[in-house]
Amino acid sequence: MRVLVVGGAGYIGSHTVYELIKDQQEVIILDNLSSGYMELVHPEAKFYHGDIRNKSDIENVFKQEKIDVVMHFAAKIIVPESVKEPLEYYYNNVEGVRILLEVMNDFGCKKIVFSSTAAVYGEASGICKEDMPTKPINPYGETKLATEKMIQWVANAYGFHYVIFRYFNVAGADKSLKIGLMKDQLTHLIPVAIQGILGIRDHLTIYGNDYPTKDGTCIRDYIHVSDLAYAHVLGAHYLLNGGSSEIMNLGSNSGFTVLEVAQAVNEIAPLKYVIGDRRDGDPAELIASNEKARQILNWVPKYTLKDIVLSDYQYRKKISKK
Numbered sequence: 001m002r003v004l005v006v007g008g009a010g011y012i013g014s015h016t017v018y019e020l021i022k023d024q025q026e027v028i029i030l031d032n033l034s035s036g037y038m039e040l041v042h043p044e045a046k047f048y049h050g051d052i053r054n055k056s057d058i059e060n061v062f063k064q065e066k067i068d069v070v071m072h073f074a075a076k077i078i079v080p081e082s083v084k085e086p087l088e089y090y091y092n093n094v095e096g097v098r099i100l101l102e103v104m105n106d107f108g109c110k111k112i113v114f115s116s117t118a119a120v121y122g123e124a125s126g127i128c129k130e131d132m133p134t135k136p137i138n139p140y141g142e143t144k145l146a147t148e149k150m151i152q153w154v155a156n157a158y159g160f161h162y163v164i165f166r167y168f169n170v171a172g173a174d175k176s177l178k179i180g181l182m183k184d185q186l187t188h189l190i191p192v193a194i195q196g197i198l199g200i201r202d203h204l205t206i207y208g209n210d211y212p213t214k215d216g217t218c219i220r221d222y223i224h225v226s227d228l229a230y231a232h233v234l235g236a237h238y239l240l241n242g243g244s245s246e247i248m249n250l251g252s253n254s255g256f257t258v259l260e261v262a263q264a265v266n267e268i269a270p271l272k273y274v275i276g277d278r279r280d281g282d283p284a285e286l287i288a289s290n291e292k293a294r295q296i297l298n299w300v301p302k303y304t305l306k307d308i309v310l311s312d313y314q315y316r317k318k319i320s321k322k
């Protein structure tokens, strides 16, 4: 299959490109490099520099390439920034996809795999299933939910088929260590803790230790980026084999406390941490039910928390030497 990966120079997009190429698929990337890096672009992928908010940039790709399925990763993803700049977030994350869908429709390409997020569930807690109510609590989550709905209406009107994946906490790096989460994007627990053992930051702050969990710290679901990426390969095959439109969570079906994650990092090298105040809107426990993806795609995540932490450490160590 010929896959257009929009946002293929970013963290998750680049890992998906690696998995697609391992699966012997042809990959075309469209990316404006706003938060992506040429060094994450697989050498065998064809790269177009362009912005999905410019219709002509997308048309240029479709005029030159026959595309069977589109994967969309090209979003702005920083929650606090989305609160400060909501219009930018709607412009990029919603309007960009509207234009992409318009061009896809014009060129008769009607299959899309879309990256959504657990942020659409808002302050839900416990085990999240796809049919739970969606109530985002920030503009980032709202833009993702609005786009999910737009894709659904477009599918209804023009005969598109989609797979929408809602990701939980994504971390780790490809085992080649050629790609990973680049250094200026760090807000998530695992890479931040790893920086703590590499001496890039002094300590890890754990936000609250009085939650009703086994050690008082929040429980979250962690998924290795290569497991997540591989689900997209399966999702594309599923659509091209005539699969019906679906929304699926991608997570591990299990959870670890923040302290357990800190301990996993501490096994690599000593990690200092301090306990800070709780943050607003942090539920005690958030875990993805991944039954749907298991059943429909036969997707089974193979990496453990230890694998996730170790691969992130190895990648971060490698790039910190540059």
Ligand SMILES: NC(=O)c1ccc[n+]([C@@H]2O[C@H](COP(=O)([O-])OP(=O)(O)OC[C@H]3O[C@@H](n4cnc5c(N)ncnc54)[C@H](O)[C@@H]3O)[C@@H](O)[C@H]2O)c1
Pocket (backbone or CB within 6 Å): 006, 007, 008, 009, 010, 011, 012, 013, 030, 031, 032, 033, 034, 035, 036, 037, 050, 051, 052, 053, 072, 073, 074, 075, 076, 077, 092, 096, 115, 116, 117, 118, 144, 167, 168, 169, 170
């Ligand atoms: N990283 C996570 O933990 C996480 C969790 C849940 C969902 N997601 C979703 O996964 C997707 C990818 O996230 P990521 O972590 O790889 O982010 P990222 O910032 O590393 O990648 C996004 C890529 O899209 C490109 N891009 C952004 N706007 C563009 C535009 N207008 N035109 C063309 N290219 C554009 C960027 O240059 C970048 O290469 C996003 O849609 C995000 O909402 C990520």
